[in-house]
Amino acid sequence: MIKIEGLTILFDSFKIENLNVQIEEEEFHFLLGPTGSGKTLILESIMGLRQPRRARILLSDREVQKLPPEQREISYVPQDLALFPHLTVRENILFGIKARNLDLKLHENDIGSLVEVMRIGHLLERYPANLSGGEKKRVALLRALAPKPKLLLLDEPLSGLDPAIKADIQHLLKTLHSSFRTTTLCVTHDFEEAYFLADGITICIDGKVEQVGKRDEVFLKPKSRKVAQFLGARNLYKAKVVRREESFQRVMLRVNGLQLSVPMGLCQGKFEMGTEVDLFVRPEEVMIIRQGKPVKDSLRQNIFEGEILDIIDRGRYHNIDFQTTEGKILFEISIPNYAFRNLNISAGEKIKVALREESLWVMP
Amino acid sequence: MGFRYTMLGAAFCIFLFYLGLILSLFYFIGGKGFWEAFTQSSTLFSIRLSLVAATTATFFAVMIGLPSAYALSRFEFPGKRIVDTFLEIPIIMSPVALGASFLVFFNTPVGELIQNKGIFFVFEIPGVILAQFATIAGLATRLMKASLDEISPRYESVARSLGSSSWQAFYRVTLPLAFKGLLASVILSWAKAVGEFGATVTLAGAMPGKTETMPIAIFTAIASANIDKAIVLILILVVFGLLTLYSIRLTGKRYRYD
Numbered sequence: 001m002i003k004i005e006g007l008t009i010l011f012d013s014f015k016i017e018n019l020n021v022q023i024e025e026e027e028f029h030f031l032l033g034p035t036g037s038g039k040t041l042i043l044e045s046i047m048g049l050r051q052p053r054r055a056r057i058l059l060s061d062r063e064v065q066k067l068p069p070e071q072r073e074i075s076y077v078p079q080d081l082a083l084f085p086h087l088t089v090r091e092n093i094l095f096g097i098k099a100r101n102l103d104l105k106l107h108e109n110d111i112g113s114l115v116e117v118m119r120i121g122h123l124l125e126r127y128p129a130n131l132s133g134g135e136k137k138r139v140a141l142l143r144a145l146a147p148k149p150k151l152l153l154l155d156e157p158l159s160g161l162d163p164a165i166k167a168d169i170q171h172l173l174k175t176l177h178s179s180f181r182t183t184t185l186c187v188t189h190d191f192e193e194a195y196f197l198a199d200g201i202t203i204c205i206d207g208k209v210e211q212v213g214k215r216d217e218v219f220l221k222p223k224s225r226k227v228a229q230f231l232g233a234r235n236l237y238k239a240k241v242v243r244r245e246e247s248f249q250r251v252m253l254r255v256n257g258l259q260l261s262v263p264m265g266l267c268q269g270k271f272e273m274g275t276e277v278d279l280f281v282r283p284e285e286v287m288i289i290r291q292g293k294p295v296k297d298s299l300r301q302n303i304f305e306g307e308i309l310d311i312i313d314r315g316r317y318h319n320i321d322f323q324t325t326e327g328k329i330l331f332e333i334s335i336p337n338y339a340f341r342n343l344n345i346s347a348g349e350k351i352k353v354a355l356r357e358e359s360l361w362v363m364p
Numbered sequence: 365m366g367f368r369y370t371m372l373g374a375a376f377c378i379f380l381f382y383l384g385l386i387l388s389l390f391y392f393i394g395g396k397g398f399w400e401a402f403t404q405s406s407t408l409f410s411i412r413l414s415l416v417a418a419t420t421a422t423f424f425a426v427m428i429g430l431p432s433a434y435a436l437s438r439f440e441f442p443g444k445r446i447v448d449t450f451l452e453i454p455i456i457m458s459p460v461a462l463g464a465s466f467l468v469f470f471n472t473p474v475g476e477l478i479q480n481k482g483i484f485f486v487f488e489i490p491g492v493i494l495a496q497f498a499t500i501a502g503l504a505t506r507l508m509k510a511s512l513d514e515i516s517p518r519y520e521s522v523a524r525s526l527g528s529s530s531w532q533a534f535y536r537v538t539l540p541l542a543f544k545g546l547l548a549s550v551i552l553s554w555a556k557a558v559g560e561f562g563a564t565v566t567l568a569g570a571m572p573g574k575t576e577t578m579p580i581a582i583f584t585a586i587a588s589a590n591i592d593k594a595i596v597l598i599l600i601l602v603v604f605g606l607l608t609l610y611s612i613r614l615t616g617k618r619y620r621y622d
């Protein structure tokens with residue numbers, strides 16, 4: 001278990017107060033926050049390059065906050081990678097082994113298999129200036145992993161790459177983590193990266209932790225409107241609790257004249273009548289009902305009629321702007337291409353949609 | 365096009381101006397005393413003294429200047445601005461004033477103590493070295509700081525995370541990366557020390573065979589109307605200067621004077 005407790009940083013006008021992050025052994029943890037939320041400062045404090053006002057850092061029960069960076073066994077891959085330009089790829093990779101006076105023989109096998117996974121065997125004698133962007137990333141990752149750190153810190157590891165290389169490195173990170181199980185803390189503002197790679201997530205906005213949890217917990221059940229917005233959630237509505245049906249364990253909400261029924265289990269907290277809440281409807285969980293097909297019981301609770309305003313082709317999926325007849329509420333619906341083709345719909349058409357229970361989430 | 369030619373014309377004029385100056389020296393070459401002046405023992409002494417003193421002064425300037433440059437480049441500390449400004453003292457102060465300040469200093473109780481119990485500077489060779497050191501230490505620090513500024517501190521961060529102490533990170537990463545720039549700074553500082561006149565002559569005097577460096581020897585030769593000797597020494601200085609510029613070129617460093 002890696003624990004960062006009460007991290008407090010005051011730097012110029014910037015302030016992080018009492019930040020707590022917990023990372024399980026072998027976990028791929030993401031610290032997610034908008035650009036400019038001090039993520040690099042946090043990393044530098046964990047590494048010991050910056051003296052925070054206050055912090056307790058535990059690496060499996062070893063307190064390291066008073067140790068200099070070289071004794072913490074925390075490897076770091078900065079955003080700009082900082083490969084040593086005067087050293088070859090091989091010398092870069094072995095830098096940590098030499099600096100720590102480790103026995104190369106003991107690490108040879110591990111480094112060999114890392115080189116293989118990273119596919120950089122043919123680059124070992126080159127200098128960083130002669131590598132492509134993706135190759136540089138791979139070398140930087142390998143350099144950080146070679147001395148077997150207790151914790152690997154990644155600063156925006158996928159920024160500044162072409163989409164194809166980005167996907168490649170993303171997969172590589174996943175493979176690396178599943179085969180070498182290095183405990184990793186990655187800071188980024190890119191929630192899609194986190195969705196693909198994270199086991200656990202800490203969301204930090206304006207120097208404060210807004211939510212901590214397993215990946216799905218955070219993405220499907222954001223704790224607040226702030227978190228939902230940061231995670232790119234569309235279909236966020238201000239709603240009011242109008243009725244509680246205790247016997248059915250359901251809550252009735254009103255959004256601008258439209259009435260919805262939500263199971264109490266999908267509400268974050270126990271809301272009394274008249275409470276103002278935020279309702280989040282996941283765009284990919286909204287069903288378009290095909291005419292003539294029977295509707296499952298589980299979908300019968302929230303069926304709305306309305307009109308398609310617009311259809312946007314997003315490449316891998318289609319986004320449909322749908323407006324309910326009652327209440328004129330605008331929903332964004334996201335459906336995969338094959339499903340879209342089967343539906344055979346066009347803008348201006350009247351359709352019915354059903355909100356699956358899984359698509360709903362109510363926040364205070 | 366008028367604009368372009370005006371600017372180019374100015375650049376060409378400056379070139380001609382300096383070229384003419386150097387070419388004019390050759391008008392007197394081969395005069396009667398010319399070759400004699402070359403082999404005179406006092407000339408050889410001046411050359412030797414200049415080289416030894418400038419090299420020693422540069423050595424000390426680097427010993428103190430490199431760590432200072434690192435501190436100014438990497439750390440934030442109270443009074444950093446003031447320290448940085450004081451590096452320019454020898455640049456804004458007239459060299460004669462700098463040398464005179466030393467003379468004043470060595471007449472204070474502390475100065476006298478240093479002279480009596482330690483090394484005697486006034487009108488001695490150590491005075492030559494001290495004057496040159498004072499002139500170039502600030503400059504050397506400034507130049508080396510500029511070279512270190514070009515190397516991202518991120519390299520050291522990564523080196524430290526990989527297990528290097530701050531000393532190791534400095535000599536394994538920052539030093540080799542900044543080496544060309546540092547070398548160019550050292551060469552330039554050395555050249556400046558070789559050419560130093562004002563502070564040296566004020567503190568160490570112009571004693572033939574004792575404290576007479578090349579620039580001082582030129583001055584005394586001209587003062588005693590010994591044109592041949594002056595020209596010989598000027599030419600040697602020019603050759604040193606050109607060699608300096610050439611070796612900076614070899615370091616691959618384009619140096620900006622700022």
